[in-house]
Amino acid sequence: MRSLLGVTLAFFVSISFAKNIKKTPISKIENAERYSEETLQCLSCHMNAKAFVYYDWKNSKHAMKGVGCYECHRSDIKDPSSFMHYGFRISTLVTPRKCARCHKNEVKEHLSSLHGKAYFTLSYNQITKSYYLYLLKLMGYGKYTKLPYYKLLIKKNPSTEVIFLPKFLKRKKLSKYTLASLFNNHSCLKCHGSKVRVYKKFVDKVFLSPLGFPNEGVGRINPDGSVGSCANCHPFHSFSIKVARSPESCGVCHKYTYESYKHSFHYVLYKNLSKNLDKKNLIPGKDYRGPSCASCHMGAIYEDDLHTLKYPSTHNVSRLSAWKLLYGVPRKKNMKINKTLSKTYYIKAGKKEAIISSKPLRYSRSLNMTYNLSFIEARKVAMALCEECHTRAWTANYFATLDELTASISKLQKFLLALEKALKKKKVYTAYDYIMIRNLYLKLSRKVTIPAFHENYASFQSLDKFTLELNKYLNNVKRRLGLRTYLSLKRKYLN
DSSP states (O other), rough: OOHHHHHHHHHHHHHHHHHEEESOOOGGGGTTTGGGGGHHHHHHHHHHHHHHHHHHTTTTTHHHHTTOHHHHHHTTTTTTTTTEEEEEEEEEEOHHHHHHHTOHHHHHHHHSSGGGGGGHHHOOTTTTTTTHHHHHHHOOOOOOOEOOTHIIISOOHHHHHSSOGGGSSSEEEHHHHHHHHHHHHHTHHHOOOOBEEEEEETEEEEETTTTTTTTTTTTOOOSSSOOGGGGGSSOTTTHHHHHHHHHHHHTTTTTHHHHHHHHHHHHHEEEEEOTTTSOOOOBTTTBBOOOOOHHHHHEEEEEETTTSEOOHHHOOOOOOOOTTTTTTEEOOTTOBBBBTTOOEEEEEEOSSSSEEESSSOHHHEEOOBBBBHHHHHHHHHHHHHHTTTSSSHHHHHHHHHHHHHHHHHHHHHHHHHHHHHHHHTOOOHHHHHHHHHHHHHHHHHIIHHHHTTTTTTHHHHHHHHHHHHHHHHHHHHHHHHHHHHHHHHHHHOOO
16 A cells, blocks of 8 residues: 555656756757657756756767657557656667667667577576575575565665565565575676566556566567667667777676786777777778777678678677587587577567567567577688788687687586586585586686687686686585596596
């Protein structure tokens, strides 16, 4: 009852606030002739109500080309997150479905990349599934845990007065599943993306579930059935290309890769000799000397004359990736991302949320859960990229040795999974094993193999620390498995 009262009060306060906003006459809006009538109506209020948003947008390419508030926020009745706002049907969520009105190819390329499948790879991946439940077990939490400061957090908290808090978040005791979801919501899902649900809906107001929103994860599942959030890289409301191309933007999620790149000579050249980073297509040697994440993984690739286009720029960040590094296997065209993703998944905008199903649905759009390039195709693209600056022999030596190193490291990844299987079979498998095997497994790709691909000492430094950590764990496993079983697995997978 209190939540409903709080929302009602917030609604009337917002109406009163809207009436008290000093509206700017349309005739005084700068460059008014560029914008639609609907956008001008938005600006007349929001220039004062949300001045920061206005100035952020005002200096953007969107504003220069006449793309305003309404062009991006307009929605339709099929979108569960839409609502009526002073005579216009809009949604606060600007999803790829809306961006595709102008940027159709970019959205299509994003969907075909690993970024577009980030939510699924996290949710169904055998390495991360149930991770937080095992962590909670190791921390000592039981099936339920009493929520401290209950009255302050639930009864008196200003944040709970303006939203509808789901029942499972209002209980005096939180279940381990709720607690695991809270951890996941504020960690992994921030990058991989959440499933955004419409929790309560009125004619002129929509409330999104706090477990899932706010979220700008790159693989976010939206209520309108689209996948992703362009704002994950392009900050709203400027949607700056320059910011999206900066290595620091990529480093927000790809921490270890960024740290590796930051200590390379490529980064030194990029930081000191790059310019014109907001151009559509960057020319190596002319616009930049040192490559960045974006120029390698997304940039246009040219022939030796730097005029003839060989591969166009793309939003498919996976086109260079010849290896499935997490599993240590070369990629094959149409190869499934994960064994558990054996079916094609379909996304449909439901009445309350995006529905994920393995069966085709009416008005559904297929999300292909496979790699679109083989090892050979991806390696050719990568070599063409490096040959813009380096000789063919230099490039060939570089990749030939890296590929052999990656293949050798993959044996250790398979060995770790075999140990896990053996521990389960002997019934000595614990939460500690679950966490350790996944951490070691992930460190092999994130802290050893990936830094090696980005040319710096971090690979050796990480390998040094990793080996000591691995050796300590293997001694523990050896005692529990028995020497004979352990040596048998070691001979099979590492020799």
